[in-house]
Every structure is written in C-alpha cells, then in structure tokens.
C-alpha cells in the first residue's frame with residue numbers, strides 16, 4: 151500500500167511509520183511526505199530515511215482550493231493509495247476530503263468524540279477526567295470526526311502535567327499508527343455506515 155504522509159511539524163508519528171515500513175514484510179511504504187510548513191523536523195526525518203518530500207507552503211496559495219488542488223495533484227502523481235494525516239494542522243475542505251473518502255486517516259490526541267480540536271491534554275486535565283487517549287479515524291469533512299478505527303484509553307495519574315500527558319499519549323500514538331496502517335493494507339478494515347468493522351479480506 152502506497153502511503154502519503156501529511157505533516158506540519160515534528161513528525162514523531164511519521165517516524166513511527168518510517169520505522170515500521172523498514173521491516174521487510176511490512177505491507178505498506180511511504181511514497182511521499184508532504185508538509186505545509188517549510189523546514190520542519192518531520193521533513194528532516196523523511197530526508198534522513200531517503201523518502202521523497204514535498205513542501206507545499208499554504209502561504210503561497212491564494213485560496214484553500216488552490217492549495218488543495220496542488221495537494222491532490224501531488225498525491226496522485228505519487229500514486230498514493232492511503233493518506234495519513236500525522237500532525238497536519240490545516241483544515242481540509244469537504245471537496246478534498248470527499249475525494250479521499252475512506253482513503254484518508256487522521257490521528258488525534260484524545261478519546262474521540264471527546265476533546266476535538268486543539269489543546270486536548272490541557273482541557274482533559276482541567277476537567278479532571280481520569281482517562282485521556284488517542285484515536286485514529288477515517289477523515290470526514292467535520293473536524294476530528296469520522297469512523298473510528300482504533301483508540302487507546304490512557305490513565306491520567308494524580309500528578310500528571312500537560313507535558314507528561316503529551317509525552318505519554320505520543321508513545322501510544324506511535325504504537326497505534328503502524329498497527330492501523332498494517333490492518334488497512336491487509337484489507338482487514340471496512341467502513342460500514344458511520345462505523346468501522348474488522349474482518350479478513352474485506353476488500
């Protein structure tokens with residue numbers, strides 16, 4: 151399965167995918183890494199792994215549509231079959247999202263549908279909830295919405311800080327992303343209505 155990984159920053163989830171794809175029997179490979187911000191750490195990670203990178207700085211496009219047209223073009227040119235959003239911090243229009251329906255997944259650092267949007271860890275701590283989490287889901291036009299593929303519930307300890315919770319959540323994210331990509335690549339994930347169902351060779 152050919153992956154297109156979209157990033158905006160540090161790219162630790164990208165790194166988890168790079169490391170997973172190194173295993174010779176892993177059923178996916180990263181065809182291209184695309185960043186909407188120049189010079190970010192994630193691009194350096196891809197370059198270090200000899201993976202093709204493209205920077206599409208959104209500031210260079212007059213409209214969101216122009217930016218997304220170029221993004222779509224780049225994904226197609228690289229024969230991407232699954233788009234993996236990994237810390238990609240631009241909202242995507244419905245038109246683009248629908249073009250990649252059930253072929254684009256996102257990782258979000260909360261137990262969705264709780265805590266959509268930004269500052270998820272700080273908000274969870276502020277509310278005093280006992281579990282934080284992370285979620286990988288198929289992307290739909292509404293932000294942080296879509297059929298849930300996999301989640302982890304992460305206990306919040308008594309002396310948890312935002313920093314410690316971010317770090318702990320990332321360790322779960324890094325484990326989960328390669329597992330989900332492998333399941334999809336093996337055809338074991340199917341969307342049925344608004345939910346994901348698992349099974350053998352559902353493709």
Ligand code: GRF
Pocket residue numbers: 157159160161162163164192236237238257258259320323
């Ligand atoms: C992760 O917490 C991810 O869930 C969120 O943005 C962060 C990206 O981190 N969408 P990284 O760039 O993968 O290190």
